[in-house]
Amino acid sequence: RSVPPAEALALAPGLSPHGLRGGLLAYDGALVDDARLVVSLARTAASFGARILTRLSASSLSADRVSVVDGVSGDAFDIHARQVINATGVWAGTLTGSVRLRPSLGSHLVLAPGTVPMGTTSVNIGVPGETNRFVFLLPQPDGRVYLGLTDEPVAGAIPDVPSVPESDVDFLLALASSVLDRPLTRADVAGSYAGLRPLVEGSGGRSADLSRKHAVLAGSDGLLTVVGGKLTTYRRMAEDAVDAAIRLAGLAVTPCRTAWLPLLGAAPRAELSLVDAPARLVARYGTEAPRVAALGELDAEFAAPVAPGTEITAAEVVWAVRNEGALDVSDVLERRTRLALIPADAEAARARVAELVDKSLAGLA
Ligand SMILES: Cc1cc2nc3c(=O)[nH]c(=O)nc-3n(C[C@H](O)[C@H](O)[C@H](O)COP(=O)(O)OP(=O)(O)OC[C@H]3O[C@@H](n4cnc5c(N)ncnc54)[C@H](O)[C@@H]3O)c2cc1C
Known part of the structure; x- marks a missing residue:
């Protein structure tokens, strides 16, 4: 539905009121953290x-x-x-x-909490001159905001970790700034990451x-x-x-077991609202949140964040090693939590996470 300028500003307070004629409000799937989904699936x-x-x-x-x-x-x-x-x-x-395949690079910038006043509503900005391309400002539960996304074909060998081209940084900052009250600069970029879409070679046309x-x-x-x-x-x-x-x-066909199978930790919203654990943990671990929280009750040290500026607790690191197959610091920083998306956050947490991973692995041995 269309919303008047005042409502658009209430939903996304960082928008510039100048020239704002309103917005279009729609609801879409919201993922707390894609790493959590993949780990739960496994x-x-x-x-x-x-x-x-x-x-x-x-x-x-x-x-x-x-x-x-x-x-x-x-x-x-x-x-x-x-x-x-x-x-x-x-x-x-x-x-x-x-x-x-025709790989297509998608770059994101990561803005630290507080950089753009955003609330919980994401903002999609149409790319001028295009009919079906948007750039988004996507607020995360921890206050970070992801600014993405580009869509550019790339040729050559597929890197393990693609990097973000400088031209993508300029493009994303300029487009977001065109609708924000305070224009963004490179100093606002706390981190960045990119991925390669595995687009199947089709009948030509642009990757987008x-x-x-x-x-x-x-x-x-x-x-x-x-x-x-x-x-x-x-x-x-x-x-x-x-x-x-x-x-x-020619494998034997047996009835499908997974069509309606909830993933570990999943439950209807009403049931989740009754789970006895901090809301942040319930959002990340669902019905398993009390088991993560219990580690912090056992030892108060485990209830504390692993570094200033993050809410990730020591208990979550211990849980990642004991229950989610994390084997080293990078598993925890990059693939069980998203701490590494802001390099300064990862560095602040690294020593504590390393200590917890070592102790937890020793406990499992
Ligand atoms: C920039 C970008 C934005 C996207 N946005 C969205 C979105 O908004 N919504 C949405 O629904 N989807 C989105 N996608 C698509 C989504 O991320 C992919 O569809 C999904 O990740 C594909 O899953 P996959 O398991 O096929 O491949 P992947 O997730 O790429 O997994 C492949 C795995 O294989 C492993 N691997 C590779 N080679 C080897 C090897 N030789 N030996 C062992 N392991 C190997 C890799 O390490 C990787 O873990 C986006 C993708 C990109 C890149």
Whole structure:
């Protein structure tokens, strides 16, 4: 629905009132932290018997065999399966010749809490001269704001961690500043990150116009690849890939167990509102929040944040090691929490997190 300027300003107080004629208000999916979703998904699968092996790098794939190198021990070995599915995202084409991707770089800037007065409503800004491209200011539960996103085709080798081009920083700051009361400068950028969209080669056109739909592709060698898509369509992608695997490998069909399966920690909103734990932990851990909070009750030190300026507690680090397979500091800073998106926050927390990881791993040994 359309909202008058006063309501737009109440929802997003950082907007400039000058020339503001109103806004369009819509509701969309809201994710607390994509790392939490992926970890919960892996743990849920493990609870049904899946084996989750991290730190393994696949060097070659075939229909029924994966050659891997263990990044911890350095050992190389093969894993056999009735059907192998290549689900390596934008890297899928490095392991099979049957996939052609057009990677597209999406850059984000991270603004520290308090940089832009934002409330909880995100702001989408139309890119001038375009009909279907937007830049967003996306407030996070911890007060950070993500400013994104670009969509530029890239050629050449796929890097492990893509970097943010200077031109993207300028583009994002300029477009956001055009609607904000206080223009942003480079001094406001506390961190940045980029990702490569694995867009499936289509009928030409710009990367921004390529379909975000996923594809399940069978190579002539019998290897299956699932690629493209969206985080929000992950289950449909998995369903299509498993259906294709059943057909291709002639696997026995059993009733689907996951169509309505809640992930670990998930519960209806009404049930979550009754969970006896701090709201921030419930948002991140759902029904498991009391177990995380209990670590802090056992030892008051665990209830304290790991560094000034963050709400992540020592208990969450211990939980990440004990329950979520974190093996080192970077797992915690980058893949169980999002502390590393602001390098200064990661540095402030690093020593304490290292101490907690070491102690927790020793406790598990
Ligand atoms: C910039 C950007 C913005 C996006 N915005 C949205 C959005 O707003 N909404 C939305 O729904 N989706 C969005 N997406 C899409 C979403 O992130 C992807 O669809 C999703 O991550 C794809 O999941 P995947 O499992 O196929 O691939 P990935 O998440 O890329 O996972 C592939 C995994 O394979 C691993 N891997 C690669 N090579 C090897 C190897 N040789 N051996 C072992 N492991 C390997 C990688 O380390 C990685 O963990 C966005 C993507 C990008 C890049």
